[in-house]
Each structure stands twice: as structure tokens, then as C-alpha cells.
Amino acid sequence: MRIAIDSSKCQGHARCYALVPELISVDDYGTSSVLGDGTVPPDLEERVRLAIANCPEFAIGEVAPDGAGASPEGTASA
């Protein structure tokens, strides 16, 4: 599983950071980004799915294996 955050959609609610701080960093302006290339270790997958399901801006999503976005609402650019 690999995830990406669309920074143009992220508004800094920081729900993803609260759920998986191991994979997310938030800058001083509240914008979240994915650490590394967004590959999710298997033991974090459950919490990552919650992070995707709790984002009020639909800004975080799973990246399909071919690299295309596959977040529930449109795309999260890789």
C-alpha cells in the first residue's frame, strides 16, 4: 500500500497526523505531507485507512499500483 497527500486540498485539519504520525509530517502552516515515498508498512495499514476515512478535505488517498490516484473522491497526485 502506498499513499499520497494532495497539498492543494490539504487545509491543515491534521487528522492524518494524529492517526499516523509515523508516516506524516505537518509544517508550521498546517500542511501535511507524506514522509518518504508514502509506502505504508503493513502494521500501519489499518491506521492509514482510518486517516484516509477521516480527512474532511479528501486530501489523502491510496496510490494505485500503476501510480494513478485512487483516493475515494478523485485523485491524490503521486
Place this chain on the structure above:
Amino acid sequence: MARTAPVDDWASDFDVMDPRYIADPFGIWDDLRATCPIAHTNRRGSNWLPTRYSDITAIAHDVSHFSSLEVAVIPFEGEEPEEPVLPYGLPPISSDPPLHTWSRRLLLPWFSHRRVAGYEEMTRDLCSGLIDGFIDEGKVDAAEGYAQQIPVRVIAHILGVPASLSDTFTGWVRDVLEFADDPERRMAGMEALITYFVEEVARRREQPGEDLLSELLRTEVDGAPLEEGLVLGTAALVLIAGVDTTWSAIGSSLWHLATNPEDSKRLATEPELMPTAIEELLRAYAPVTMARLVTGDVEVAGCPMKGGDRVLMNFPSANRDPEVFEDADKVRLDRAINRHVAFGSGIHRCAGSNLARMELRVALEEWLRRIPEFRLADADSVTWAGGQVRGPRVLPVVFG
């Protein structure tokens, strides 16, 4: 107390200052959502009240049709001064891009996770000290004696103004928000607040500190210092938006726990539930409604909105929409999927949301650690404020 005529038809003549709406709006929203999801009224101008999550988040994202130049739920009906002291209002909340974009960037770092973590210890000490003051009595007004005392002191610390003036600050903020339908009181509160900050700004120019006000005075944008009107507006915003809101969220959460002892028992014995519980209490008792000004004719869900109309951004009702939330009317402290919009949606997401969450969590943690079991002393004596910000104002509880 009520300055409004009673409402007979919520769909066509609603009034957010109606005492029934203030005390218990949930059933009204449920009815509207099912029958007329965007209500309208001609009270205080032409105002729309969306109730569905989908409409409210769509409007929040459409900043070209829905401006933030007027965010007060109750439009000011007094006489406007000829030369406003705050030419930009309270940026960034009362602005649109591009002013919104850069003025918000001035404020956000003060409420980052890193900064907010630095305010946690003082918040905990503050909560603990408040509880020390009343725990032996076995009773307290949890609104006035606890919830109301917390955010104002943290905000005073951030602004670098004396915590000893907390009750005065709280009074001004209540005048502006809670008594907004009394133009004289509202104007007097705003004037007192601005006069205070004008003096503080003069003092900071002489003796700068490390506080937000001093930092704003040091800030240059495009090579020029910020205009004083913008500094004053931003400082006023931090006080006005940072006090009533979080105090209301803490108060509503304590009201919920006092009236649902199984939940307070569960939260006291299963502290690992705190993260989902905080989000759930924010969802169920979201305190804040903001307004938007319609910039030109636009249709939303079949409703013909005209330029100059206002839309009341009913985030609290969005959070109760059964299309989005399972058992939307039930508080489930372990709700894992909770895409609530208590802090708004889109570019105006509450800039202080990290701080508000920390204050709410610490206030509940300290309360439940010392007072795991408590109940309302007298349900009939509980009073609520509403309109822009909903929360309990009198909340007598007993314990021990």
C-alpha cells in the same frame, strides 16, 4: 431576554436567536434536513441556513460565490463609524484571497503542533489549579467556574496580555458574540476591546516582547511593516475566536458527560478512548456557525441565492447529517470514522484547531482524573448561549 418574535415555520422564517433553537437545535435541523434542507428567513436581511453536510461543505469551498467579508451570524444593525478602526475586519477570518492567504500565514505558525505542545503544560496546571479551588466543595458551575476560565488564559499568554484581565476579556468577547443582537452592547464590547489593543500596540512599540502582538509589529510584508489596522484586527480575532468557541466546546462536553454517566465512567476508565472521544464530542457539539456573503446570483440545491444574501454555515448541523454519519444523533466515544467539520471546511479551517483540541483534551483529562463521577445539580438551571457560538453558560454540577 429574547429579542425575537417566536418562530412558527423554521423552513421559511427561521431565527437562530430563538430561545428554542439556542436550547435544542438538533430536532429542528433533523426536520429541515428531511423536508427543506436549505431554510430561509427575511429576519435581519435575506439569510439562508443549509443543514446538509454536502451543501455546507460545497458552499465552504466555493469562495468566489460565498465571500467571508461578513462572517457574523447576526449582521451589525447599529451605526457604523465613518472611519473604521479595523479597515480589514478581523483577518484572515473576515477576508477572501489574496488578503486571506497571506494574513493567515502570519497566524498559523502560532498554532502549529510544535507551538501548541509548548502551551500544554501551562494549560494542565491551569486546569488543575481551577479544580483545586472547588473540589472540596463538591459542586461547581462547570461553565463559569471551569470551562470559561481555561481558553482565555491560554490566549492571553499567546497575546502577551495579563491573565488577570481574563474576566474583562471574556466580558468583551461575550458582548461581541453572544449579545450580537443588541447593537449597543455589541458595539461597546468591540470598542473596549479595540481601545485596549490600541494601547497594547503602543506599549509593544516601546517594549517589544516575544508575544504574538510584538511579532506582528515586527513583521514586514513586501518590505513594509504591517498596517496597524491589520495588526489590531488579527489580535482582536485571536481573542474573539479563541475564547468563546473552545470554552463552549469544553462546556458542552462536560454537559454531555454529566448527563451520560456511562460515557464519563467509560472515558475515565479507558483513557485510550480520548482521541476518538474528543473528535466525537467536537462532532456532536460543534459550537461554531459562521456566515458567508453571497457575491452574485447563484443556485444551491434549487435555492435561488441573490447577491447580498447571507448564508449561515451550519457546520454543527452538517455534523449531524445521517447521510454521512451512522447513528448521527448518538454520541459514540469510539467512533472511528468521523469526517466532521466542527472546525469548518476549505480555506477557512479554524486556524486555532490544534490549540482548541489540546485545550479540550487537557480540560477533560484533568477533570476526569479528579472528578470521574459527577452529575447536573439541577437540569432546569442549565442555560445555553447560541447564534454564532453554542455552549452552556450556566452548568451547575455536583460530585463526591
